[in-house]
Amino acid sequence: MIEFASSTIRTIAGNGACNVADGAGTLASLYYPSSIWVSSSADVYFIDAGYCKVRKVSSSGIVSTIGGTSCGYTPATVTPSSGVAVSSAYFWRPQAICGRGNNFYIATQTEQLLLRVNIPSGIMTRSAGFGFTLPYSRTDGIAATSITFNNLDGCYANLQGDVMMMESNNAVVWKIVSPTSTQPLLV
């Protein structure tokens, strides 16, 4: 983390060893952290891609594992109303994390899913993507959960509450459009 006030750089998590030990920031170990999101309460959520996990550095500097028991596929996440707890989920290849308010999203590159995690409850819901199936589809104006992505590897939750997704193999950015603009867009 860059501290502009002192013009210094400081490690907030990771001891340099490639592993998955939780604990105090610089005592914990990480394995290919690939994406971070900072919540409004200053918790830092990140994808630890090497071991397919979602982890957190709390605002007090403690690293913990939020989800991703090991690298694998969770068929249940393909069900929109599955209600799987992130703590018991497997991810095959989580690549990016983004968030807004009380929710963060995980873009998984192999499953081709965007999964929303409600932070207070830890329950995961499929926001976009039909899953790991062929052929890849590219159709505007349909339900986001019907799309088959080709390398979904990024996301951004915008200020309006919509979610944009980067699909690198097609070089496009998708946006999940809110169905009615008159509704409140954030939790």
Place this chain on the structure above:
Amino acid sequence: MIVSDGAIIDTYVGMSNTGCANRMNGGPALNSQVNVRTITQDTSGNYYMMGPNYLTKMVSNGTIYTIAGGGSYNAFYNGFVGTYVNIAYGHGVALDTAGTIYYSERSGYCVIRSVNPSTLVVNTVVGNYGTCNNNGDQSLFLATLGDPWTLQYHPPNQLLICQ
């Protein structure tokens, strides 16, 4: 209230890998061929999108502009306006409250660069171009980075780097 689960989806940027020429300056974003790694947004609703070779800005009417990239001066050089700058392995982007844009260049380059929002001049914030190992906690002037991926700005004056 969550509106996005399974809601209607739309292509926002890019026209897929159809081999078209880059049209990233003053044209519609939908007609551009961009490879976007990360996105951030300012309070006016403009998006800043970082790809491997370009930092682009998309304004609210869907027009896309090149902020940096496409030039010949790599991250060894400071003080050039964005379109004179060469970007390689660009990945993360963040925006501070003053509007300064930060982006990362990954493997083999390993720097965090800043873009002045008024002049669009690009400078290195931290990292030594071409040195890719994390040399620990210290001053920005001396620090070298491992492999900087995504960035997140945390007000009032911190920039988080995932490396």
